[in-house]
Amino acid sequence: MHTVIDFIHTSRDRYISALTEYLAIPSISALPDHVDDVARCARWTADELGRVGLENVRLIETGGNPVVYADWLHAPGAPTILFYGHYDVQPVDPLDQWTSPPFEATVRAGEIYARGAVDDKGQIFMHFKAVEACLKQTGRLPVNMKLILEGEEEIGSTHLDGFVRDHQSELAANVVIISDSPMFDRGVPSLCYGLRGLSYFQIDLRGTTSDLHSGSFGGAVANPGFVLAQVLAQMKDRAGRVKIPGFYDDVRPLLDEEREAFARLPFNEQQYRTDLGAPRLFGERDYTTLERVWARPTFEVNGLLSGFTGDGAKTVIPAVAMAKVSMRLVPDQEPDTIAEIFETYLRKVTPKTVTLDVTRLHGGKPWMTELDNPFVQAAGRAIERGFGRAPVFNREGGSIPVVSTFQEVLGLPTLLFGVGLPDENAHAPNEKLNLGNFLNGIIASTFLYEEIGKLTG
Ligand code: BES
Ligand code: ZN
Numbered sequence: 001m002h003t004v005i006d007f008i009h010t011s012r013d014r015y016i017s018a019l020t021e022y023l024a025i026p027s028i029s030a031l032p033d034h035v036d037d038v039a040r041c042a043r044w045t046a047d048e049l050g051r052v053g054l055e056n057v058r059l060i061e062t063g064g065n066p067v068v069y070a071d072w073l074h075a076p077g078a079p080t081i082l083f084y085g086h087y088d089v090q091p092v093d094p095l096d097q098w099t100s101p102p103f104e105a106t107v108r109a110g111e112i113y114a115r116g117a118v119d120d121k122g123q124i125f126m127h128f129k130a131v132e133a134c135l136k137q138t139g140r141l142p143v144n145m146k147l148i149l150e151g152e153e154e155i156g157s158t159h160l161d162g163f164v165r166d167h168q169s170e171l172a173a174n175v176v177i178i179s180d181s182p183m184f185d186r187g188v189p190s191l192c193y194g195l196r197g198l199s200y201f202q203i204d205l206r207g208t209t210s211d212l213h214s215g216s217f218g219g220a221v222a223n224p225g226f227v228l229a230q231v232l233a234q235m236k237d238r239a240g241r242v243k244i245p246g247f248y249d250d251v252r253p254l255l256d257e258e259r260e261a262f263a264r265l266p267f268n269e270q271q272y273r274t275d276l277g278a279p280r281l282f283g284e285r286d287y288t289t290l291e292r293v294w295a296r297p298t299f300e301v302n303g304l305l306s307g308f309t310g311d312g313a314k315t316v317i318p319a320v321a322m323a324k325v326s327m328r329l330v331p332d333q334e335p336d337t338i339a340e341i342f343e344t345y346l347r348k349v350t351p352k353t354v355t356l357d358v359t360r361l362h363g364g365k366p367w368m369t370e371l372d373n374p375f376v377q378a379a380g381r382a383i384e385r386g387f388g389r390a391p392v393f394n395r396e397g398g399s400i401p402v403v404s405t406f407q408e409v410l411g412l413p414t415l416l417f418g419v420g421l422p423d424e425n426a427h428a429p430n431e432k433l434n435l436g437n438f439l440n441g442i443i444a445s446t447f448l449y450e451e452i453g454k455l456t457g
Pocket of ligand 1: 154180182397
């Protein structure tokens with residue numbers, strides 16, 4: 001094992017320059033202008049999987065962006081890991097808030113800054129390098145491995161469920177590993193056992209065929225910008241509770257033991273608030289911040305657009321108003337059911353003075369797993385060896401839609417072993433990844449394969 005670890009330590013600069021090349025590809029799945037970049041990124045990923053010594057590398061068409069597949073299946077009797085991650089990234093706006101260009105990775109004070117650094121290219125690359133170190137130094141892996149990297153995670157994994165169902169037997173494995181989440185805090189590695197789900201919509205309101213002079217027509221017609229504000233105001237009450245009838249019906253209540261476990265975590269609420277720059281924290285009454293973010297559903301406005309937003313003043317009644325809204329869901333809420341009750345309520349609270357178009361953009365199921373499987377113990381040991389500290393167990397507020405599909409279709413448990421940090425600006429300007437965690441993550445990943453290899457497949 002020593003030669004593997006030494007190899008990793010001496011490869012640091014080479015890793016950073018290859019990761020820089022990977023991060024330079026603007027694989028933004030949400031923007032049609034970037035389809036060629038996404039395709040190029042899939043090919044780069046496939047080439048890299050070949051370079052590190054994996055076999056059967058191929059791009060598999062899905063009807064959307066391709067899945068990159070590779071495997072190494074020469075450890076008879078040992079378990080098979082299904083590794084999943086994504087090579088697509090989020091858009092970069094607002095561009096003017098980036099200190100260095102989002103697709104020119106820059107190292108400053110031990111962090112690499114670029115779109116995709118933590119979410120998720122940096123973290124999948126960490127496993128590519130762990131595999132490479134094992135294969136190059138020992139000629140083998142301690143486990144069998146199948147890897148699938150998708151290019152649509154950031155847009156709701158549109159074609160991935162179908163892909164998993166269509167390739168059920170080829171994807172047979174014993175455990176799924178994903179590194180696409182933050183650790184609990186700096187120096188506090190964690191294993192995550194729950195994710196929220198999502199239901200995402202666009203709301204379009206139209207008042208008139210064209211914008212109008214607000215003096216000539218103000219008072220005679222409804223203003224869609226104002227109507228939109230009134231409609232949105234009816235989604236949540238002042239105590240932070242979502243008002244859609246039936247919204248909480250399937251929410252699994254928090255157990256006392258879980259609340260106690262959350263309360264024992266080293267969480268400093270004051271620090272959290274100041275780090276966020278929020279004048280006050282706000283959320284559903286009677287729940288702590290961690291409970292609100294990990295175990296309670298929410299309704300959020302993701303974006304709003306209406307009327308004149310340029311410099312100065314323009315007296316106008318906008319013809320249209322648009323909002324992007326989404327709900328984060330927890331077990332046992334079903335995205336389809338939530339979508340239906342949301343649409344029904346939205347139609348009810350929208351006045352007839354405007355026309356309403358509602359479009360469902362994407363969704364994903366919430367997920368939660370038991371901690372009593374041997375893979376969790378193995379991961380705990382690996383993390384302790386790699387990071388010098390046993391992991392805490394946490395849930396997360398974000399979503400990885402395919403995780404519930406792995407459970408339901410393939411019957412597989414998932415280990416969410418993330419090495420990001422909560423303040424690494426995923427989805428925001430100045431996304432970054434701590435290089436110390438990246439390097440420890442490569443080492444811990446080799447330990448993870450080794451610990452899982454000790455279990456029988
Ligand atoms: N890496 C995140 C998921 C994540 C975020 C896990 C925070 C744990 C904590 C992933 O890339 C992501 O952003 N997912 C989307 C999914 C959505 C588009 C269906 C999300 O959560 O918004
Ligand atoms: Zn993301």
